[in-house]
Amino acid sequence: MNDTGAMVMVNALERRVHLAAVDAPPVILDADIAEELHELEAVSRDLETHTLSINTRRAYEKAWRSFGGFCVDLGLEALPAHPQVVRWYVAWMSTQVDDWGEPRFALATIRQHLAGIAERHLRDGYLDPTGHRAVSDLVRGLAKLRAARPVRKRPLVLDKVVRIVDSMTHDVYPAGVSATRDATALWLGFAGALRRSEAAGLRLNSLELHPGDGIHVHVGRSKADQDNSQPDVVVLPFGGTPRTCPPCAVHRWVALLRESATVDPRTRRQSLMSQLYGYQLDTHVCGADGGGQLIDGTDLASSAYLLRATYRNRKDARIHEAGVSGDALHTMLRRRMTEAGMNPSAYGFHSLRAGHVTQARRNGASTEEIMRAGRWQKAETVNVYDREFNPAARNSVMRLGL
Ligand SMILES: [Zn+2]
Structure with a gap:
């Protein structure tokens, strides 16, 4: 030797x-x-090295770096860490918020960080501090707290929806393409009181032009489904002005979809451009005032998705065949709010549906009317919105003659 x-x-x-x-x-x-x-x-x-998948290993390493940084900042020992230190780390993670005021660490992420800390300790032959009851109780408490307080989205009432729509660039190519789609999505959420999945799932043939009402939207199933004896139909009514006219938005968007079907790229680009440049935002294009309509029933014959993914760079915009996801609509709303100079924290696509209820109530709508528009079965659901956002509605305190 x-x-x-x-x-x-x-x-x-x-x-x-x-x-x-x-x-x-x-x-x-x-x-x-x-x-x-x-x-x-x-x-x-x-x-x-084969015990953990690469992704898990990366997640654990990232978690460990985060925990290490936390300990360095506070002058605490990371390896081995005292369970108290891990408790502080969990508490710290639970209080971190992102730019929009929402929790930066989801519960699943917090659990993953703990798994990373545990892995590092066990690998190096130490006791796992995250297994300590003081730590696991804390995580359980946090899980309960977060579950008990579902983040109900704040309502977006009419003037805010109009502000978002107005802030978009509608009549310029290529920005106008996605603006036209997004305006349509916003009106579907607000006037139609549609949930994000319902809006994302609409097909062209879910829509029906109606000379008196504006547009009928068959939610959930297409109007071609004859067996649907009690279809969920919501109405997109003509707006008093083109600025607040949901059918106008739909007409403009479906007209763009029609142009985007042109096969030759150059011709397609030109027809999209001329369509957008020709948009006069202060004139009804939906036939509301007896004027012309941009689209007719034949444009709504296909079962293609209504709200589609778009791609754009600085010079060009494309409209894909694929529909948008509900999550994309949610993200879109928040981005459009930010661009309009509004703080999107506490808002989401559901804010449009909540906004419909709140605005309608403010304008004197009955519970029955709101249930019908939002397709609610129970009055109690509508009352939840009143309690949270409209405490003065249908409340005798307003009749005390004060
Ligand atoms: Zn119109």
């Missing part, structure tokens, strides 16, 4: 000092045995 062989063994085992409560194996002085143990150590390290 030479000294070098013994040194190699010492280095190999040094990292394993904390593997167990018992002391690490003594340094082997026989060169052949030391050599063999050294190889076994190499094999065991190799095996170790």
Whole structure:
């Protein structure tokens, strides 16, 4: 046994000092045995790298860096960490918010960070501090707290919806393409009181032009479905002005969809451009005032998605065949709010549906009318909105003659 062989063994085992409560194996002085143990150590390290998927490993490393940074900032020891330190870390994570005032760490993320901390401790032969009751209780409490307080989206009432729509660039190519789609989506959410999944699921043939009402929207199923004996139909009424006219938005968007079907790219681009440049936002294009309509029933014959994904760069815009997702509509609303100079914190696509209820109530709508528009089965659901956002509605306090 030479000294070098013994040194190699010492280095190999040094990292394993904390593997167990018992002391690490003594340094082997026989060169052949030391050599063999050294190889076994190499094999065991190799095996170790296969225990976690690459993604999990990355997540754990990221969690560990975050925890390490937290400990460095506060002058605490990270390895081994005292359960109290982990408790503070959980508390810290639970209070972090993003730019929109929403929790920066979802509960699942917090649990993942704890798993990363546990993994690092166990790997290096320490007790897992996250398994301590004081830590697990804290996480359980946080889970209950977050579940008990569902974040109900604030309502977006009419003047705010108009402000968002007005802030978009409608008559310029290529920005106008997505603006036209987004205006349509906003009116579907507000006037139609549609949920995001319902709006995202609409097909062209879910819509029906109605000379008296504006547009009928068959929610959930298409109007071609004859077996649907009690279809959910919502109405997009003509607006008093083109600025607040949902049918106008639909007409403009469907006209763009029609132009986007042109196969030749250059012709398509030109027809989209001329369509957008020709938009006169102060004139009804839906036939509301007996004037012309941009689209007719034949434009609504297809079962293609109504709200589609768009792609744009600085010069060009494309409209895809694929529909948008409900999540994309939610993100769109928040981005459009930010662009309009509004704080989107506490708002989401559902704010449009909540806004419909609130605005209608303010304008004197009955519970029955609101239930009909929002397709609610129970009056209680409508009352929840009143309690939260409209406490003065249908409240005798307003009749005290004060
Ligand atoms: Zn109109």
